[in-house]
Amino acid sequence: MRMCADRRADAQAYRKRATPIGDPGIDLEGVKLVVLVQPIWASMICTPIRSWLLAHRGQLAGTKLALLAANLGSSPVRLRANYDNEFGEVFRPLAAFAVVDQRLRERECLKSTDDFALALVQAGATLPGLHPQAAKEGG
Numbered sequence: 491m492r493m494c495a496d497r498r499a500d501a502q503a504y505r506k507r508a509t510p511i512g513d514p515g516i517d518l519e520g521v522k523l524v525v526l527v528q529p530i531w532a533s534m535i536c537t538p539i540r541s542w543l544l545a546h547r548g549q550l551a552g553t554k555l556a557l558l559a560a561n562l563g564s565s566p567v568r569l570r571a572n573y574d575n576e577f578g579e580v581f582r583p584l585a586a587f588a589v590v591d592q593r594l595r596e597r598e599c600l601k602s603t604d605d606f607a608l609a610l611v612q613a614g615a616t617l618p619g620l621h622p623q624a625a626k627e628g629g
C-alpha cells in the first residue's frame with residue numbers, strides 16, 4: 491500500500507502536479523520570510539508544497555522564501571535547478587537553501603542545517619541563540 495502511494499506521489503511530483511491539501515490557513519499578512527521544509531520527491535518540490543505555493547502565490551510575491559529539504563542522496567543542484575525553473579520567475583530568489591541527506595551522519599547533517607540557519611539570519615530572521623553578528627562573521 492505504502493509503495494503504491496509513494497509511486498503516485500513520485501509521479502505527481504515529476505509531472506509538476508499540485509495535490510489537494512488541507513490548507514493550514516496561516517495569516518501571511520506582514521510575513522517577511524517563509525521557510526519551506528520538505529522531503530525531496532522526484533528531485534522536485536513535493537506536491538503539497540507546490541499546492542500551497544500556488545494557492546498563495548499572490549500573497550507570497552514579495553515574501554522571502556527559504557527551502558530546507560531532506561533526501562536520500564539525489565543531487566541538491568537538481569532540486570535547486572528544478573525549483574528555479576518552476577518558480578524562479580514567480581517568487582523572489584531563495585533566501586536560503588539546503589538539502590540534508592538522511593543517510594549521512596548527524597554531524598554532517600548539522601553542518602547543512604547550521605549553514606541554512608546562518609543564511610536565514612542573514613536574510614533577516616531572528617533565531618534564538620544565533621546572533622546576527624555571528625551570522626555576519628560566519629559562525
Ligand SMILES: Cc1cc2nc3c(=O)[nH]c(=O)nc-3n(C[C@H](O)[C@H](O)[C@H](O)COP(=O)(O)O)c2cc1C
Binds near residue numbers: 501529560
Ligand atoms: C514519492 C517519493 C519520491 C522520492 N524521491 C526522491 C528523490 O528524487 N531523491 C531522493 O534523494 N530521495 C527521494 N525520496 C526519498 C525522500 O526524500 C525521503 O524519504 C525523505 O527525505 C524522508 O522523508 P519521509 O520520512 O517523510 O519519507 C522520495 C521519497 C518518496 C516517498
